[in-house]
Amino acid sequence: MQITDVDRRQFLKTGVIAAALAEAGRLPLLSAQTEADRSIDATTGPHAVKPIRDHLKRFSPAETPLGKKGDYALTYDIVHWNWANGRPGTFGNSVLGRVDIDRKVNSGRVAYEVNQRTRIGGVDNFLEARIVCADDDLNSVRRWTLSSYSKSVKGELDPLSGLREKGRREGERILIEGDAHNYEFVAGRPVVTQWTVPDFLIRKASPTSGVSFDLLQDLSLFKPNQVVVYDGVTPVELKGGRTVELQTYAQTGQGVLPIHYLLDKQRRPQLVTNSILSWALSRVSE
């Protein structure tokens, strides 16, 4: 296996930290696993990219640098895992949508504009969000608007599908007002969305410290008690057989299967893998 894109300084730094943690008894010693702990994944490759292995054969990482001011736009392909021909034991990936995450910083105010489109069951489904965040480490959400709707493949809007909501955080309360009903949640931690987590990793991720938050998925589903921790270096074989090593962080918590964020040496989150759905970075722009 040829490693062509290793951030050796980061790799050595991580190794020193890991050795120190192990000495302090704070790092699980994987070599101490018993046969009962052996994983089925031993034969299927790195777990962090398992749901997206087929797509990686066609994947070229986005190369444009991220702007230093914190203004940038990331576009991800939304990649679907499925059995090939509906048969267990074989699988494939297909791109069924796209999400554009546009971040702007202005006078200490952080604003996101998100446009997400997925084709499910022959219908195109749209989510459009405008989010104003605090200028804290996590860009925790302050207020937002969200609209969603569906269109047929022919582009005809389904008139029954439209939803508009606006939300805000007041102390520990998350208040959401819709066209015909309101609802709320109680959050004990900073609240973020799946669209804003990558920015935290770009700016603040560290192999030595984790972070906890409450997730407001799609600005509608409250999933408290999330934790992101470092999960080591993942070697990822790409289109043309080239291999890169990506710094990997893992999110666990209520209502999510382990989510892996894989960052290149310039800290661009190139891949975000869930289970059935993953994101692959296709474009970076300022």
Next chain:
Amino acid sequence: MKKPNIVFVNVDQMHHKAISAYGCKHVRTPNIDRIVAEGYSFMESYASMPQCCPARASWFTGRMSKEHGVVVNSYPMDPKIPDLGQWLRKVGYETVYTGKWHVSGRNVARSFKVLHRGSGHGELGDSTVARSAVAYLNNRSSDKPFFLGIGFLNPHDCCFPATADGGPGKYAFAPKIKDKLPPLPANFDYGYKESRTKIRTWSLQDWRYYIYSYYRMCEMVDAEIGRVYDAVRNGPHAGNTLFILMSDHGDGLGFHAKVSKGYLEEEASRVPAVVSWPGKVAQGVRDTRHLVSGVDIAATICDYAGAPPMPKATLARSWRPLLEGKEVPWRDYVVCETSVGPLSACVRDLQFKSIIYPDRTRLYDIKNDPLETKDLADDPKYAAVRKRHRENFREYLSRIEIYPGPAKPLTAQVRGRRLSANLYKAYVNWYEQVKAES
């Protein structure tokens, strides 16, 4: 009196214990917990058959799998049997459906207005299905009462990491969250020795990671259910809407070292069932005295909708009197059938359960051995129970109209599976033999 609106939320493959309100410490389901607190839980609730299509066909016809013809997935429903959508339209309901339908041989769009067809993956489709339901509840303008069926996939996504190669499951991540992995069920070893699933190459840690993942999928669908429940209870239809939540079947979840469904042990055949309508349905009830079945769903909905019972639904009972706190005579036993693996059926009363095969019977004291670890079938002390269950089974067979199969033999291939008429022949022969016993 104004007819009520009815929202029927169905989930796929939810184990009857995977709800935090019922005491499970490994999962957090705050939204289902809220429905449980505001509603009426049937704790002795069973699928009519623990597989998707047969169980779903029973919900929407009030008939058992060997009556409606969907004896396993892909076998088409008897075209002569009406479904709930067609039935409720006749009494003035707007019938609407979104998400997973999966009733073989019945086009959902002919019986319901379809909002969204969802996806075969909960992680992909459930949020969109929930959003379509909420949008419908907010945007509808008709004065008619409505029936809204909502089919969520999860936790059915567990089927994908349960395959031999682990599918998309990140099993090697397990050591990093070792302290969060639930323990194996107490009857894991009991089943592990004999279970056919031992061919699975999973380590014990893989098993625990599967269980961990399964609970997260339950939490995923819990959040979607909460979104819909908020729209029902906080929206314009709050005061006049009956809300029913049920699973089509359970999941092995490591009990008896099994995953998946299709068999008659409690983990696959027993299902959560909750009904809520504040002010109209008793709140916070955990009913352990009444045995109910998925076949009752249509009868219950027809009762509330003011529709006549569905044709030949001879076993289905409306839950309405129970939900309204009335004392009524109730069934002594419930039957759950299967055609996955060896033909079998179980007879469950409030204490015991027999799993009856053509050539043998297993008997468990569910009250004292809820994990089904001690087969009492050969113990003479329980001969009377076994005999009674056999009589129950015969009585059951005398009350159903057995579907002999379609006039034309099935030759089509559906999803790579070859359908044959042999399965019909097998259960018709077995049931006729049992009925003929004196």
